[in-house]
Amino acid sequence: xxxxLRRSCLRLSAFVAVLxxxxxxxxxxxxxxxxxxxxxxxxxxxxxxxxxxxxxDSNGKPIEGAAVIFHPMEGDKDKGVLxxxxxxxxxxxxxxxxxxxxxxxxxxxxxxxxxxxxxQG
Numbered sequence: 001x002x003x004x005l006r007r008s009c010l011r012l013s014a015f016v017a018v019l020x021x022x023x024x025x026x027x028x029x030x031x032x033x034x035x036x037x038x039x040x041x042x043x044x045x046x047x048x049x050x051x052x053x054x055x056x057d058s059n060g061k062p063i064e065g066a067a068v069i070f071h072p073m074e075g076d077k078d079k080g081v082l083x084x085x086x087x088x089x090x091x092x093x094x095x096x097x098x099x100x101x102x103x104x105x106x107x108x109x110x111x112x113x114x115x116x117x118x119x120q121g
Contacts, residue, residue: 044096051093054086054106062090063108070094071103078103
């Protein structure tokens with residue numbers, strides 16, 4: 001009786017060992033084939049860094065808060081808008097601007113001091 005019990009335990013342990021080997025081998029195979037899982041990596045387009053400085057034409061002083069708007073162009077089509085604001089030194093920059101054709105224009109709205117706003121109306 002004891003002998004038969006040992007033999008069935010040996011068979012059961014051998015079966016479990018083989019089952020563990022098969023499951024682990026299947027798991028390793030799934031990890032190696034990663035092309036079916038997750039997103040595919042897309043290489044970003046080549047980009048450049050743009051640095052701008054906006055100076056007042058009359059006296060050459062920097063303009064704080066000026067808006068510079070870039071329009072990336074593809075052929076004759078506008079592909080969107082990128083707007084930069086200048087800091088107190090009149091400088092603005094953008095690190096990842098796609099290389100290509102861009103249209104650009106700058107604008108500045110002068111704010112009146114509080115005492116002038118009361119006198120206007």
